[in-house]
Amino acid sequence: MADPVELLRSPKLPTGFRAAGVASGIKSGAKLDLGMLSSDLPTCSAATFTTNRVKASPVRLSMRHLKGGDLRAVVVNSGNANACNGPQGDLDAREMAASAAAAAGLEVRQMFVCSTGIIGVPLPVEKVTAAAPDLARALRPSGLRDFAKAILTSDKVAKIVSARVGVGGKTVTVTGCAKGAGMISPNMATMLAFVTTDAAVPGDELAAATRAAVAGSFNCISVDGDMSTNDTVLVMANGAAGNRPIKPGGAGARAFRSALSRVMLELAQRLVRDGEGASKFVTVRVRGAGSDRDARRVAEAVANSALVKCSWNGSDPNWGRVIHAVGYAGARVEQDKVDILFGDLYGARGGVVADTPIGELKAAVAGRDFTVTVDLNLGGGGHTVYTSDLSEGYVAYNRLEYALKIQGR
Amino acid sequence: MADPVELLRSPKLPTGFRAAGVASGIKSGAKLDLGMLSSDLPTCSAATFTTNRVKASPVRLSMRHLKGGDLRAVVVNSGNANACNGPQGDLDAREMAASAAAAAGLEVRQMFVCSTGIIGVPLPVEKVTAAAPDLARALRPSGLRDFAKAILTSDKVAKIVSARVGVGGKTVTVTGCAKGAGMISPNMATMLAFVTTDAAVPGDELAAATRAAVAGSFNCISVDGDMSTNDTVLVMANGAAGNRPIKPGGAGARAFRSALSRVMLELAQRLVRDGEGASKFVTVRVRGAGSDRDARRVAEAVANSALVKCSWNGSDPNWGRVIHAVGYAGARVEQDKVDILFGDLYGARGGVVADTPIGELKAAVAGRDFTVTVDLNLGGGGHTVYTSDLSEGYVAYNRLEYALKIQGR
Numbered sequence: 001m002a003d004p005v006e007l008l009r010s011p012k013l014p015t016g017f018r019a020a021g022v023a024s025g026i027k028s029g030a031k032l033d034l035g036m037l038s039s040d041l042p043t044c045s046a047a048t049f050t051t052n053r054v055k056a057s058p059v060r061l062s063m064r065h066l067k068g069g070d071l072r073a074v075v076v077n078s079g080n081a082n083a084c085n086g087p088q089g090d091l092d093a094r095e096m097a098a099s100a101a102a103a104a105g106l107e108v109r110q111m112f113v114c115s116t117g118i119i120g121v122p123l124p125v126e127k128v129t130a131a132a133p134d135l136a137r138a139l140r141p142s143g144l145r146d147f148a149k150a151i152l153t154s155d156k157v158a159k160i161v162s163a164r165v166g167v168g169g170k171t172v173t174v175t176g177c178a179k180g181a182g183m184i185s186p187n188m189a190t191m192l193a194f195v196t197t198d199a200a201v202p203g204d205e206l207a208a209a210t211r212a213a214v215a216g217s218f219n220c221i222s223v224d225g226d227m228s229t230n231d232t233v234l235v236m237a238n239g240a241a242g243n244r245p246i247k248p249g250g251a252g253a254r255a256f257r258s259a260l261s262r263v264m265l266e267l268a269q270r271l272v273r274d275g276e277g278a279s280k281f282v283t284v285r286v287r288g289a290g291s292d293r294d295a296r297r298v299a300e301a302v303a304n305s306a307l308v309k310c311s312w313n314g315s316d317p318n319w320g321r322v323i324h325a326v327g328y329a330g331a332r333v334e335q336d337k338v339d340i341l342f343g344d345l346y347g348a349r350g351g352v353v354a355d356t357p358i359g360e361l362k363a364a365v366a367g368r369d370f371t372v373t374v375d376l377n378l379g380g381g382g383h384t385v386y387t388s389d390l391s392e393g394y395v396a397y398n399r400l401e402y403a404l405k406i407q408g409r
Numbered sequence: 410m411a412d413p414v415e416l417l418r419s420p421k422l423p424t425g426f427r428a429a430g431v432a433s434g435i436k437s438g439a440k441l442d443l444g445m446l447s448s449d450l451p452t453c454s455a456a457t458f459t460t461n462r463v464k465a466s467p468v469r470l471s472m473r474h475l476k477g478g479d480l481r482a483v484v485v486n487s488g489n490a491n492a493c494n495g496p497q498g499d500l501d502a503r504e505m506a507a508s509a510a511a512a513a514g515l516e517v518r519q520m521f522v523c524s525t526g527i528i529g530v531p532l533p534v535e536k537v538t539a540a541a542p543d544l545a546r547a548l549r550p551s552g553l554r555d556f557a558k559a560i561l562t563s564d565k566v567a568k569i570v571s572a573r574v575g576v577g578g579k580t581v582t583v584t585g586c587a588k589g590a591g592m593i594s595p596n597m598a599t600m601l602a603f604v605t606t607d608a609a610v611p612g613d614e615l616a617a618a619t620r621a622a623v624a625g626s627f628n629c630i631s632v633d634g635d636m637s638t639n640d641t642v643l644v645m646a647n648g649a650a651g652n653r654p655i656k657p658g659g660a661g662a663r664a665f666r667s668a669l670s671r672v673m674l675e676l677a678q679r680l681v682r683d684g685e686g687a688s689k690f691v692t693v694r695v696r697g698a699g700s701d702r703d704a705r706r707v708a709e710a711v712a713n714s715a716l717v718k719c720s721w722n723g724s725d726p727n728w729g730r731v732i733h734a735v736g737y738a739g740a741r742v743e744q745d746k747v748d749i750l751f752g753d754l755y756g757a758r759g760g761v762v763a764d765t766p767i768g769e770l771k772a773a774v775a776g777r778d779f780t781v782t783v784d785l786n787l788g789g790g791g792h793t794v795y796t797s798d799l800s801e802g803y804v805a806y807n808r809l810e811y812a813l814k815i816q817g818r
Contacts, residue, residue, distance in 0.1 A: 051737070053736040054732050054742065054744040083733075084729060084732055084744070084760055085762075119732065120732070121729075306799070306807075307807055311807065311808065315812075316812050317811060319529060320490075320493060323529070324463060324492075327461040332462075333463065352497075353529050402730075403727075
């Protein structure tokens with residue numbers, strides 16, 4: 001069956017959404033650092049948040065506003081996470097929401113708020129309130145690229161994905177953008193993603209579709225195994241497409257979920273490709289595990305091993321390091337059954353070196369993209385994680401941040 | 410009370426032990442790569458092994474020989490882990506034990522065997538068997554330094570620690586040496602340690618003392634969070650000091666345990682200082698946790714966070730990254746109670762920035778050694794982990810190994 005989901009070459013916002021990005025001065029050098037994304041119509045929304053016990057002020061505020069059930073817009077700043085700023089941080093997050101809402105003609109409770117950047121530095125909220133009117137005035141259907149740029153931190157490129165699919169007699173659009181780069185780990189990261197759709201989707205179905213799509217995308221990536229205080233995925237559906245109501249389990253729901261999952265997976269993979277210092281995009285596929293849970297443990301252990309990631313950086317088909325990570329993952333493993341493949345070439349078979357010539361193995365990991373497959377040969381459990389290498393560039397980038405910021409240099 | 414344990418400035422083997430190290434050709438360039446450590450008298454021995462599900466052949470053989478209860482010597486090679494070499498690896502480990510035992514006039518079952526180095530490359534056992542006679546002839550009471558050098562891989566320096574303590578009317582000596590560098594994680598790593606003592610210690614007491622000492626030393630260190638296939642700690646006691654029998658729980662047992670723990674902790678800390686690419690030695694101390702288990706989770710999350718370790722590399726007092734790792738550790742955390750100190754200066758107090766001037770915080774992390782304290786202010790649980798930073802040097806060192814080795818360059 002042909003894939004009913006069509007990815008658009010030129011991403012665009014769905015009908016009834018507008019976006020903007022401006023330079024508020026939180027970042028130096030007139031860089032875009034404040035964005036808004038809004039719906040002209042009421043929305044049904046769903047979100048997932050970081051599972052970090054330390055949560056940024058905007059995360060806690062947005063959790064409450066989401067529960068209110070009447071979101072119309074999100075305001076996002078980069079350059080400052082507004083995390084670990086105490087009661088003042090909570091006040092600042094609310095002030096950010098209030099000024100953005102007022103500028104956009106909305107109520108505070110209709111505004112979702114996100115921040116990303118350094119932890120533990122007070123948010124210069126006066127820059128946000130000063131820029132809010134300009135931001136609201138700049139909102140336009142073609143404004144997504146500015147919004148996507150305004151939410152970036154150490155990301156090198158903006159990430160926007162649009163898909164179309166037929167749902168309930170109409171073609172609906174699902175469009176998302178995201179930022180990532182560091183602190184990327186399964187179970188959410190310094191990761192923000194905003195997905196809009198003009199599909200009409202009931203609340204329960206949207207929440208379930210969001211959970212499923214996040215589980216198969218943002219929760220299957222890892223750059224450095226660190227999980228941030230600010231991770232948020234927001235999905236807003238405004239119904240502007242006028243499709244017939246989606247019934248849970250029906251064809252419309254399947255089509256919508258397919259598009260939502262496709263958009264999120266594409267965004268998640270782009271986050272990994274643009275990870276801090278990343279020079280490789282590695283798909284770690286585990287199969288033959290005793291359970292899916294065991295497969296996930298193994299995939300995450302391999303994807304997060306510093307030694308394994310260094311070997312990828314050097315284009316070294318070092319299956320010994322892979323199997324050592326397999327061994328400590330906490331999964332059921334019988335070492336003389338483990339196969340490890342680079343691309344479709346065996347590096348190890350039955351826990352010992354395979355007879356593939358080293359030159360061929362090297363060629364299999366020489367490119368920017370490759371797959372490492374671990375087959376435990378024990379059962380039917382499987383899991384896939386998308387990850388990157390560990391480079392000197394990652395270390396150099398992350399050596400010095402806080403003191404520079406505090407000292408204003 | 411004065412510490413009854415005296416660390417010796419000039420480490421030496423206890424009475425009745427001899428050691429040697431030779432160049433067998435496993436490593437290129439006539440580097441020492443094969444060592445033996447033996448007792449002239451029967452020993453009582455105890456050991457702990459890697460918990461990695463993938464275990465090297467020598468680990469599995471040594472587990473059996475330890476159970477036999479009559480160890481007299483250990484033979485160790487570096488440059489090759491003899492891990493993941495299948496049935497041939499098992500045969501090679503046995504051949505290594507057999508040739509070393511024959512050369513030393515012992516039975517195979519009296520020989521403990523360890524290997525450390527690259528995984529998945531066949532052990533050139535013929536080099537071991539050829540060098541075994543020379544190795545046995547070289548055994549002497551002053552041979553520990555050669556042995557300690559012969560077991561190194563990426564370590565820069567040999568690590569030997571000797572302590573003396575009064576036990577049962579005699580002064581006994583406890584002397585250990587160890588190697589580490591990469592794949593260092595709590596719960597054992599590419600880590601080998603050999604401890605000898607001339608104390609007479611009953612088997613049960615030696616096993617219990619070894620478990621306790623390992624728990625407080627080698628299981629409290631982390632370089633990169635990777636756990637190897639070959640980790641082994643062996644303790645051999647030959648009774649040559651002629652002390653009165655040690656009774657469990659008695660003064661002699663306490664004194665012996667104190668010396669054994671001191672030697673292992675000192676060795677463990679030296680492993681961290683000599684970790685691959687390490688430029689910092691960081692003590693991560695967690696207190697005020699709801700339980701010791703929670704404290705351990707938090708200490709390990711902080712010590713293993715790539716982002717935190719990069720900040721240490723840059724001498725950046727980035728408490729925001731520390732608290733983000735605290736938050737995802739899986740422990741009970743109330744973010745507005747968390748204090749983070751660099752040395753004795755507060756970086757954060759009650760989950761928000763403290764008023765310590767940034768210049769003072771920078772000075773606190775500028776040196777090679779510093780302590781990061783996390784106080785959760787929830788209860789009486791505590792744990793300490795010794796760790797290092799993550800440097801560009803670590804990445805550069807670990808980029809390329811397998812292909813070079815296989816291609817013989």
